[in-house]
Amino acid sequence: MNKEQVKEMIEKRCVNFIMCTNSECKYYWEDMCTKNVGNEIVHIDDSGKCEDFEQGECDWYKEMEEEE
């Protein structure tokens, strides 16, 4: 699923997503988790810490820069 499809789904309110504010993660995009949007499971440990965190920047930001 690309970001245009996600935007469309959000506008139509037909997608549920996990809100996340960890902008240091490669799955973070606009206060949501793109991993979850792709129907992948996000694993949270007993202390509330996300086990799927990976340092980096979401590819969608790079795509947005290229489009401008």
Ligand code: SF4
């Ligand atoms: S993988 Fe975890 S830390 Fe990264 S954006 Fe998703 S919920 Fe947030």
